[in-house]
Amino acid sequence: MNNSTPPGALPEEFAQRLQQIISSERFADCWTSFTRPMATSFRINSLRGRTEDVAAELTQAGFDLLPLAWNADAFSVPDDQRRALTESAACAEGRIYIQNPSSMIPPLALDPQPGEEVLDLAAAPGGKTLHMAALMENRGRIGAVEVVRNRFFRLRSTLERGNAQIVQTYMKDGTRVWRQCSERFDRVLLDAPCSGEGLFQIDQPQSFAYWGKKKRAEMVRKQRRLLYSAVRSLKPGGTLVYSTCTFAPEENEAVVQHALEQFGDALAVRDIELHLDAMQPGLSEWQGAAFCPPLRAARRIVPDGVMEGFFICKLYKRESTRDM
Numbered sequence: 619m620n621n622s623t624p625p626g627a628l629p630e631e632f633a634q635r636l637q638q639i640i641s642s643e644r645f646a647d648c649w650t651s652f653t654r655p656m657a658t659s660f661r662i663n664s665l666r667g668r669t670e671d672v673a674a675e676l677t678q679a680g681f682d683l684l685p686l687a688w689n690a691d692a693f694s695v696p697d698d699q700r701r702a703l704t705e706s707a708a709c710a711e712g713r714i715y716i717q718n719p720s721s722m723i724p725p726l727a728l729d730p731q732p733g734e735e736v737l738d739l740a741a742a743p744g745g746k747t748l749h750m751a752a753l754m755e756n757r758g759r760i761g762a763v764e765v766v767r768n769r770f771f772r773l774r775s776t777l778e779r780g781n782a783q784i785v786q787t788y789m790k791d792g793t794r795v796w797r798q799c800s801e802r803f804d805r806v807l808l809d810a811p812c813s814g815e816g817l818f819q820i821d822q823p824q825s826f827a828y829w830g831k832k833k834r835a836e837m838v839r840k841q842r843r844l845l846y847s848a849v850r851s852l853k854p855g856g857t858l859v860y861s862t863c864t865f866a867p868e869e870n871e872a873v874v875q876h877a878l879e880q881f882g883d884a885l886a887v888r889d890i891e892l893h894l895d896a897m898q899p900g901l902s903e904w905q906g907a908a909f910c911p912p913l914r915a916a917r918r919i920v921p922d923g924v925m926e927g928f929f930i931c932k933l934y935k936r937e938s939t940r941d942m
Contacts (some may be wrong), residue, residue, distance in 0.1 A: 628652060628820060628827060635817075639865050641898055644920045651921035653820050659719050659924065660701040661745075662691045664752045665781040666713040676708060680740070686719055688894060689726070691752075694719075694924065713777035717745045720816070720928040724809055724861040725749040727890050727932050732757035732803040739792040739848050742769035744776030746809055751782035760785045763792045793843040796850035800940060805857045808848045810841045812862035812869050815926020816919075834868050841873045849881055850939055856923045857888070858933040863926060867904040869912050870929040877933075878910060884939050887912035888932040894926040 633649070662672045669691050673683055681699055686692040695703055708714045725746050730736045732755045739745045741762035750760055762785050764770040764775070770789040777785050785802050792808075813833050818826045845860060852858050862869055878885055900916030902909060916931035 628818060628826060630771065632815070632818075632826070632829060634676070636865060639820045639867065639901065639918070640920055644692075644898065644922075646885050647922050648927075650925050652818050654923070655697065655819070656718055656921075656926055657694045657924045658688070658697060658703060659692060659694040659722040660703065660709075660714045660716045661689070661749065662677055662693070663713055663715055663748065664691065665748075665783075666758055667710065672708060672713045676703075676706070676714075679706065681706075687772055687857075688892065689719070689722055692719060692722060697919060705846065706854065710779075712781060715745055715748060715776075718926045719924060720863070720926045721745055721809075723892060723919070723928065724807055724859050724930055725753060726892055727930055728807050728857060728859040730754050730758070730760075730805050734758045735802065736760045737795070737799070737803040737848070737851055738762045739795065739806060739808045739844055739851075740810055741787070742763065742766065742773040744773040744780075745883075746807060747773070748782050749782055749786055750774060751780070754784065756781075756783050761795075761799075762787045763790055763795060765789065765791050770941050793840075793847050796847040799851050801851070801853050802937060803851050803856060804853055805859075806848045806852045807859050807861075808844055809861045810844055810869075810873075811865050812837050812841070812864040813866055814863055815865045816863040816921065834866055837864075837869050838873060841869055842876055845873060845877045846880065849877060849885060849933075849935065852935045854884075854935055854938045856935050858935065859930060860933065861928060861930045863925055863928050865918065865929070867901055867909075869902050870918070870931070871904065871909045871916060874913060874931045874933070875909055878912075881939055881942060884935060884937045884942070886934045886936055887915045888934045889915050890917050890930060890932050894925070896918070896920050896922050898929070
């Protein structure tokens with residue numbers, strides 16, 4: 619972090635970098651989003667109730683639900699209803715899961731099907747794992763991996779409350795999973811640990827207290843090892859989604875490009891079929907270094923007051939990597 623940054627302000631270097639990453643027409647709204655809390659959004663959990671029934675329950679309880687047009691199970695409520703929503707029976711009993719809409723996109727992009735075997739390689743706190751179990755209608759199997767002890771138990775609590783019956787949880791290092799599960803899974807989700815730039819809030823200095831080049835480098839080392847494990851764990855013909863909640867190209871396009879170079883023709887970038895106003899294509903270059911053209915198919919979600927900052931890239935495994 620820049621020591622000259624005044625209290626209550628984001629680092630100047632972060633602002634300079636962001637201006638090079640975010641399109642000029644979106645930058646003002648993006649920057650404004652760091653000054654106020656995101657809208658309160660949630661997903662109705664189909665493993666605990668039907669969308670129409672839960673929505674009617676909440677409406678009767680006095681909540682003003684605003685549907686999200688691109689996800690029939692997702693809604694937002696006014697800011698002054700957030701606390702009541704978190705204290706509602708629907709939340710306590712797992713019929714809803716409070717979650718930013720950006721976090722709902724990686725499972726939708728992965729599109730896991732009933733009966734498949736899926737790996738969630740960095741699963742806590744469990745919202746995306748629960749979403750995948752719902753998409754799979756509690757049929758098939760999900761292996762959910764988390765290495766940090768307190769986060770692991772939060773993951774298990776989320777899944778139990780949400781009735782995700784097909785999930786087996788493992789407290790272990792995700793970078794080593796491929797050694798025991800080589801080319802086992804139909805689909806893999808890697809929502810990787812990152813520098814969290816998409817979650818920065820000016821009134822929460824702890825959200826960016828450790829930001830800087832050193833933090834990015836630490837994250838990149840973890841991300842590369844986790845993505846390697848994800849690819850090696852994926853069956854030929856399988857789909858992988860890599861996502862982060864940060865803007866940094868070093869942690870996004872550059873990490874995926876490193877994997878593309880490692881695995882050559884065995885790995886390909888695929889289009890993400892969900893199209894939202896808050897999305898922009900992956901970058902073509904960063905600080906003078908070009909990215910491979912297929913990475914334009916990746917998507918960066920630009921904060922707009924509802925959506926948090928996110929990066930998503932969908933990959934397809936063309937052939938086995940066992941000899942690599």
